[in-house]
Amino acid sequence: MGRNRLEAFSDGVLAIIITIMVLEMKVPHSADFTALQPVIPIFLTYVLSFVYLGIYWNNHHHMLHVTKHVNGAILWANLHLLFWLSLFPFVTGWMGENHFEAAPMALYGVVLLMAAIAYFILQYTIIFSQGPNSLLAKAIGGDFKGKISPILYAIAIPAAFYTPLISISLYILVALMWLIPDRRIERVINNSQ
Amino acid sequence: MGRNRLEAFSDGVLAIIITIMVLEMKVPHSADFTALQPVIPIFLTYVLSFVYLGIYWNNHHHMLHVTKHVNGAILWANLHLLFWLSLFPFVTGWMGENHFEAAPMALYGVVLLMAAIAYFILQYTIIFSQGPNSLLAKAIGGDFKGKISPILYAIAIPAAFYTPLISISLYILVALMWLIPDRRIERVINNSQ
Amino acid sequence: MGRNRLEAFSDGVLAIIITIMVLEMKVPHSADFTALQPVIPIFLTYVLSFVYLGIYWNNHHHMLHVTKHVNGAILWANLHLLFWLSLFPFVTGWMGENHFEAAPMALYGVVLLMAAIAYFILQYTIIFSQGPNSLLAKAIGGDFKGKISPILYAIAIPAAFYTPLISISLYILVALMWLIPDRRIERVINNSQ
Amino acid sequence: MGRNRLEAFSDGVLAIIITIMVLEMKVPHSADFTALQPVIPIFLTYVLSFVYLGIYWNNHHHMLHVTKHVNGAILWANLHLLFWLSLFPFVTGWMGENHFEAAPMALYGVVLLMAAIAYFILQYTIIFSQGPNSLLAKAIGGDFKGKISPILYAIAIPAAFYTPLISISLYILVALMWLIPDRRIERVINNSQ
Numbered sequence: 001m002g003r004n005r006l007e008a009f010s011d012g013v014l015a016i017i018i019t020i021m022v023l024e025m026k027v028p029h030s031a032d033f034t035a036l037q038p039v040i041p042i043f044l045t046y047v048l049s050f051v052y053l054g055i056y057w058n059n060h061h062h063m064l065h066v067t068k069h070v071n072g073a074i075l076w077a078n079l080h081l082l083f084w085l086s087l088f089p090f091v092t093g094w095m096g097e098n099h100f101e102a103a104p105m106a107l108y109g110v111v112l113l114m115a116a117i118a119y120f121i122l123q124y125t126i127i128f129s130q131g132p133n134s135l136l137a138k139a140i141g142g143d144f145k146g147k148i149s150p151i152l153y154a155i156a157i158p159a160a161f162y163t164p165l166i167s168i169s170l171y172i173l174v175a176l177m178w179l180i181p182d183r184r185i186e187r188v189i190n191n192s193q
Numbered sequence: 194m195g196r197n198r199l200e201a202f203s204d205g206v207l208a209i210i211i212t213i214m215v216l217e218m219k220v221p222h223s224a225d226f227t228a229l230q231p232v233i234p235i236f237l238t239y240v241l242s243f244v245y246l247g248i249y250w251n252n253h254h255h256m257l258h259v260t261k262h263v264n265g266a267i268l269w270a271n272l273h274l275l276f277w278l279s280l281f282p283f284v285t286g287w288m289g290e291n292h293f294e295a296a297p298m299a300l301y302g303v304v305l306l307m308a309a310i311a312y313f314i315l316q317y318t319i320i321f322s323q324g325p326n327s328l329l330a331k332a333i334g335g336d337f338k339g340k341i342s343p344i345l346y347a348i349a350i351p352a353a354f355y356t357p358l359i360s361i362s363l364y365i366l367v368a369l370m371w372l373i374p375d376r377r378i379e380r381v382i383n384n385s386q
Numbered sequence: 387m388g389r390n391r392l393e394a395f396s397d398g399v400l401a402i403i404i405t406i407m408v409l410e411m412k413v414p415h416s417a418d419f420t421a422l423q424p425v426i427p428i429f430l431t432y433v434l435s436f437v438y439l440g441i442y443w444n445n446h447h448h449m450l451h452v453t454k455h456v457n458g459a460i461l462w463a464n465l466h467l468l469f470w471l472s473l474f475p476f477v478t479g480w481m482g483e484n485h486f487e488a489a490p491m492a493l494y495g496v497v498l499l500m501a502a503i504a505y506f507i508l509q510y511t512i513i514f515s516q517g518p519n520s521l522l523a524k525a526i527g528g529d530f531k532g533k534i535s536p537i538l539y540a541i542a543i544p545a546a547f548y549t550p551l552i553s554i555s556l557y558i559l560v561a562l563m564w565l566i567p568d569r570r571i572e573r574v575i576n577n578s579q
Numbered sequence: 580m581g582r583n584r585l586e587a588f589s590d591g592v593l594a595i596i597i598t599i600m601v602l603e604m605k606v607p608h609s610a611d612f613t614a615l616q617p618v619i620p621i622f623l624t625y626v627l628s629f630v631y632l633g634i635y636w637n638n639h640h641h642m643l644h645v646t647k648h649v650n651g652a653i654l655w656a657n658l659h660l661l662f663w664l665s666l667f668p669f670v671t672g673w674m675g676e677n678h679f680e681a682a683p684m685a686l687y688g689v690v691l692l693m694a695a696i697a698y699f700i701l702q703y704t705i706i707f708s709q710g711p712n713s714l715l716a717k718a719i720g721g722d723f724k725g726k727i728s729p730i731l732y733a734i735a736i737p738a739a740f741y742t743p744l745i746s747i748s749l750y751i752l753v754a755l756m757w758l759i760p761d762r763r764i765e766r767v768i769n770n771s772q
Contacts, residue, residue: 012208015591205401398594
């Protein structure tokens with residue numbers, strides 16, 4: 001079974017998630033710039049979520065590129081990942097509308113954490129089906145970023161109830177960590193091992 | 194005529210249905226966890242519908258994989274299936290907002306039943322066009338799950354007006370039945386015949 | 387330049403149009419079947435529009451299947467068609483919410499007419515670029531249905547202000563005319579020429 | 580790494596942006612033509628934004644057609660372009676609802692300007708990766724339209740606070756400039772160099 005349709009379906013779902021998030025930015029009724037003020041935190045959360053979904057699409061793209069065959073377990077592990085990503089518009093909207101308060105901030109972290117776990121499961125479902133000498137197993141190497149991200153999310157969730165600023169800083173930090181090109185960091189990590 | 198564009202269009206429609214369902218979960222205006230309480234039944238219905246649409250996508254994927262040629266009848270049988278699946282966001286939203294009361298619970302079953310019948314029609318339209326010795330005819334075998342599902346939905350619809358719990362249990366049961374990997378069950382059924 | 391990406395983009399737009407139309411069916415807040423009553427005319431309009439978009443997708447699929455090369459004029463003629471089809475959710479919602487009154491009924495016909503004209507332009511842009519002996523020119527033959535449809539829409543639009551029943555009957559008639567398999571009708575028409 | 584999935588994802592996002600814009604045209608509740616009056620400016624803005632997104636899709640299509648290989652930098656430059664395009668529904672809705680007043684008119688220009696800059700960055704990221712003798716570098720030539728457009732947007736943004744008519748005229752002018760077939764203009768520019 002080929003991987004083309006799995007990619008096409010995932011692309012479709014990711015494209016829709018990334019685009020309907022923008023519907024949470026409700027068009028203001030008056031025409032001056034002050035009417036945009038309540039939209040600003042929603043916009044900033046939108047930027048953060050857009051970057052996260054971009055990272056997921058990018059990594060998903062690379063992961064499936066080195067995947068030769070697709071089976072039922074991979075299809076379901078992929079749907080499981082898409083499920084958690086589909087909750088991004090909801091938590092983005094809740095966090096943006098409430099100016100980064102504790103509960104929405106924590107729930108945002110829960111969805112990030114669950115998506116990271118789902119990605120981890122998908123990754124190992126693929127490696128399990130392709131064998132330990134597969135290209136994917138070699139490509140991810142020590143998988144430092146994949147392991148540290150869920151830990152940082154798990155710290156950010158309870159932190160939201162004490163200092164929301166720590167949570168949002170951690171979410172931004174993880175996003176930046178993934179934005180920096182992969183190879184250089186991985187080389188550093190591989191060399192330091 | 195190839196099957197590629199039929200797959201692409203179906204993937205697009207299924208990806209959108211699965212994603213716009215999440216729009217039924219309206220973002221609460223206050224920022225505490227109690228504000229999430231009315232969202233919980235909508236979330237649970239969303240999970241159920243997500244699993245159902247995942248099952249349909251999965252089965253659709255497998256069915257078209259063993260389909261060589263596509264004709265006008267298959268195109269329309271496929272659109273007929275997509276029509277019933279497109280009603281999922283509406284019945285999911287109605288059931289979720291009304292905490293699993295009789296009428297929405299029954300209507301949810303009606304859409305499940307019609308989608309199952311539409312899938313059945315699509316399956317036999319393909320088999321009819323590919324011949325009785327086609328790969329698909331062999332692959333579906335006795336098609337136990339395809340035959341028992343509509344019967345269980347037909348029981349669940351009137352049951353909603355007596356004990357809604359029976360209906361929802363049946364909907365979950367059928368979903369679980371499809372989630373269990375196909376081959377083992379089919380082998381059991383084939384051996385018992 | 388290949389036709390693949392044109393197909394993919396058109397499939398995407400058509401899949402989204404067909405699916406967001408269902409968002410016009412607003413989920414009722416109470417849980418009994420009487421609450422569904424105002425949804426019924428919207429549902430019926432949705433069925434009609436779904437069939438129309440299915441016909442357009444089907445015909446578009448066949449037309450591009452016999453198109454070898456794509457140029458800038460074809461890309462824009464295709465976008466022009468998608469523009470008019472993108473107005474379906476709006477006119478479907480307006481007609482459905484107002485129980486088939488004169489103005490929405492007429493506007494629905496205007497969008498049908500403009501889409502038919504846009505399809506006609508796209509068809510002749512393709513034939514013009516592929517030459518008069520192209521497969522498409524032969525396949526459409528006398529194009530009876532393509533010529534009679536806009537005439538029937540043009541009758542239905544003013545008729546909406548006298549007897550809306552005539553308009554809706556004409557819209558359903560044209561849809562049924564296209565649903566009947568092509569070849570038989572075309573053969574009849576070709577033989578009668 | 581192939582360019583297919585990049586095209587598919589971009590097509591998906593562009594198809595959704597172009598289609599959800601139509602959701603900003605809210606269905607009026609009464610059934611006469613006067614109820615359509617507030618929808619008209621939203622419709623006109625929709626037409627303008629549809630044309631702009633059509634131009635972007637068209638140019639994106641041509642640009643990727645002459646792109647052989649895709650790398651991480653191109654993936655992110657493409658996501659950056661899609662980000663600014665995803666704000667079209669918001670600014671289109673704001674401009675349309677407020678009858679072309681100063682602030683929404685200026686913000687529309689800001690999004691047009693940022694999208695033009697993002698397209699410019701994507702173009703040079705591709706040229707940088709493919710080499711200065713690449714097909715794309717030759718195809719864009721002097722890139723007159725790509726250079727004059729951001730300048731005209733930058734004039735239109737402050738002009739919105741004095742004479743909104745100048746801004747909207749400039750937005751329409753740039754759209755028309757791109758609609759005119761490319762080759763003739765490029766030949767003129769190339770000859771004049």
